[in-house]
Amino acid sequence: MAYKMHLLVCGGTGCQASESAALVENLKKELEEQQLDSFAQVVMTGCFGFCEKGPIVKIIPDNTFYTQVSPENAGVIVSEHVAKGRRVDYLLYKNPEDNTPIAESKNMNFYKKQIRIALRNCGIINPENIEEYIARDGYLALGKVFQELGAENTIQVLKDAGLRGRGGAGFPTAIKWELTRKNEADQKYVVCNADEGDPGAFMDRSILEGDPHAVIEAMAINGYCVGATKGLIYIRAEYPLAIQRLKIALNQARNYGLLGNDILGSGFDFDIELRYGAGAFVCGEETALIHSMEGFRGEPTLKPPYPAQSGYLNKPTNVNNVETLANVPVIINKGPEWFNQIGTEKSKGTKVFALAGKVNNVGLIEVPMGITLREVIFEIGGGIKNNKKFKAVQTGGPSGGCLTEKDLDISIDYENLIAAGSMMGSGGMIVMDEDDCMVDVAKYFLDFTVEESCGKCAPCRIGNKRLYELLDKITKGKGTKQDLEILQNLGGVIKDTSLCGLGQSSPNPVLSTMRNFEDEYHAHVHDHKCPSGVCKSLMTYEIIPDNCVGCTACVRVCPVGAITGNKKEVHLISAELCIKCGACMERCKFDAITVN
Amino acid sequence: MTQDQVKVELKESDVQKIKTICAEFDNNGGELINVLHKTQNTFGYLPAEVQEVVAQGLNVSVAKVYGVVTFYSYFTMIPKGEHPISLCTGTACYVRGADKVLDELKKVLEIEVGETTADGKFSINCLRCVGACGLAPVVMVGDKTYGRVAPEMIKGILEEYQ
Structure with a gap:
């Protein structure tokens, strides 16, 4: 049945946390009750990207883009927009400059400068339906590789396009593929690295949740080009939704003959298995990832040998990141010239x-x-x-x-x-x-690194711990000038002598903040002050006598009895007893408490 | 509750369950991590006694199993609470005050990260990025996600589970 209208609802993790699943249910119910369910359908898609304003509902064909829609808004959307074709103004995004509603996403500053290639299908198709992916030229590239290009030309296309690895280091993708292709072996493997461990990064997960077939198609192309019949996706166990959608997508691809034996009559056999990560940041490093897939602790090993020579089970292995793979089918469909005119001289796309x-x-x-x-x-x-x-x-x-x-x-x-x-x-x-303390930020990242260091090599295991301790000392106001020198030297040594990328880059947050925010480090060390007011040990809470009316609100709220004073008299905070919890400041209605 | 305080006596049926899981993976030592995932899904956690059976089943040393269990943060040797609380400590949540939320949680529940309350009701864990940065800071209780959490909201959230 062809629907005249589609209600696309974001089903990404962020929007699901804001009850988008309930919203979908309510919309379906309303459509049914108002007898519009043969006219319009509700589709749960992947991430639209505008998480700040989620949950998002986009209506096709008129492209209306509703933001911050709650399950209770389902009724009005159906009775007004679907039934009568009238936009619900109060659910539209408001231009922050003049508060006028903007109906279509292409007119929003958030979207104006974006070009969506890896995210091309996120927020557009239902990720759990392979036919929607196929309707958007899905698996076309795979056919083109089999019938027109062949393995070597495909690698050449990627080389001409200038695609570089999106996982971090930016190594040219085609060269990695070529190396694996050249190594003869009875079995080779392609691996998709979906062990997204950076705190604060969730692009791989959004691609897998919103467009899993793009990754599957690219892996099949990858396998064909390097001569591998087995693919593995190493994915974090903490991503249940992405895992579920991948499993659905893999089964659909098998049923359609796009995975399995003799794919599309090409004589090429290929299938994909899932491997679960178990929460170790270092496993994003490809040798560590391979050890983890083999059932060991995820410890990296020295390269060479590169995985292209000896990887999973000592066979040639080609590891690619999710976002890199998601770019591959489009490049093949649209050609390298189209891709390499986007971007800069050395970084394309x-x-x-x-x-x-x-x-x-x-x-x-x-x-x-x-x-x-x-x-x-x-x-x-x-x-x-x-x-x-x-x-x-x-x-x-x-x-x-x-x-x-x-x-x-x-x-x-x-x-x-x-x-x-x-x-x-x-x-x-x-x-x-301005409220963030850069010394504390550096300490936050070092805390992460110390926790995630695998412990195999001494510079990373011991060195980062020492860096952390020095930063901790500085944020407590006990740092010395010499500590700053040690930080600098030790950071350099850890970078130069660590075994893998984790240790070689772990001092970066410290060194870059020391370079760009030298004053802040000096303020902590020499003046025992935290200019942003973040480092608790360096703060003192004081009462401004002129503002204090003696209401005793702060006296009552202080958990350690550090504030003294009678009614209608100016109160006093004992610096010795104060634990710097800030409760008094929050409670005071007269702005009579300040932090120094 | 800490790791050393957890003592379990495995029933014969539990031992059988673990052996079946090992057999599903052909008793192949290379499948250790998959076996541990499945075992943890079944029992909720991986105490020393369980690890011994896994080691036997896969014909690897107990030391190797213990090494892997303690290496990966997803595996735990302590039972999680009835309502496991996970706090996101990704960078986006950190800059929006996740540390203050964590302090409040620890204060109210009187446990540290990785521990479970004495009545077995709550446990605290830290996660690195849930991917809901638009809602930072984020706290999860079981499968339910709470966004834009401020320390003052913690007591109210916990009361929902009392």
């Missing part, structure tokens, strides 16, 4: 970023390489929350660095970010404002 932190528009965005950080943060991101001042943006996760105001106009690509002291990484982009 687009990159997906998880834009989060203190920006107005948190979400998943896909932008052309070469866009500036300023455009991303202030146009797409809509600037800093609560009109605060921009301070830094952290890219590259625990391996990356913090960039500042002066870096806002560099155009984003692999080389430029490294030159600026950070890196592309898998695409986390966390924006920080």
